[in-house]
Amino acid sequence: MENGDQFQEISKTKYNCLLFDLDDTLYPLSSGLAEQVKKNIQEYMLQKLGIPEAKVSELCFSLYKTYGTTMAGLKAIGFDFDYDDFHGFVHGRLPYDLLNPDPVLRGILLNLPIRKIVFTNSDKAHASRVLHRLGLEDCFETIISFETLNSSNKLKTPDNEGGSEYKPCSTEIFDFYEYICRPDSDAVLPRTPVVCKPFEDAFEKVFNMADIDPQRTLFFDDSLRNLLTGKSLGLHTVLVGTSVRTTGVDHALDSIHNMKVAFPELWESDEKPESIECSRKVSIETSVIA
Secondary structure, three states, X not given: OOHHHHHHHHHHOOOOEEEEOOOOOOOOHHHOHHHHHHHHHHHHXXXXXXXXXXXXXXXXXXXXXHHOOHHHHHHHOOOOOOHHHHHHHHHOOOOHHHOOOOHHHHHHHHOOOOEEEEEOOOOHHHHHHHHHHHOOOOOOOEEEOXXXXXXXXXXXXXXXXXXXXXXXXXXXXXXXXXXXXXXXOOOOOOOOOOOOOOOHHHHHHHHHHOOOOHHHEEEEEOOHHHHHHHHHOOOEEEXXXXXXXXXXXXXXXXXXXXXXXXXXXXXXXXXXXXXXOOOOOOOOHHHOXX
């Protein structure tokens, strides 16, 4: 290989973007917020959707494992509810004081000379509150949230002329609980109308809208399934929350704080992105796809 070709090959391997999950990645699972989210989701299923209490816990977990989020699963099997109502109930009542400012992580992020983007399945209000509590609200170029990838399903009324007409997913509820209790069932699972991780279409939309080259991007997430999808699409993957590297991911960090030790080359990069400043946040609303 000629010296010029070798330099070009090395240059191509540099990372020029960091893509971060939010919950249980930018802050630890030990904060206890995830447990509160699960509690609120199960209460929503019980109180708002009328799902029998005996089925709620198992159904909540199984839908999450199958569809990436419990909400995506509930929509897939035919439950009719408003996205904003769900998010307001689940995230609107969270004890965000469980999260503390993280000046160490803030320093790490602000000193990184390359693009940094949050990609979360959560709604924009939740993402904003979490980043504010952590003191990281000005550390990212943009936040790609639930609303960025999904159109509103709010019913249009005279008092809500800006809303879009909502069409129920189904008139029948797929018996997912019966399905998971019978692993030999040949029933075909319904698709979810929700665009979210871990599905490929969510990642591909993010790549296009944020002009991301997956081959030059590090993706940090606590979900193995999300990481495996990302890796299959070319992302370099980092499992956060354990130091044990699992088959199918490239790196593993016990804490997001360890990224400077794990990737010292990020701070040695001489390739600063054009017109990117950490103090500039791109408005979430301007990223929303109709």
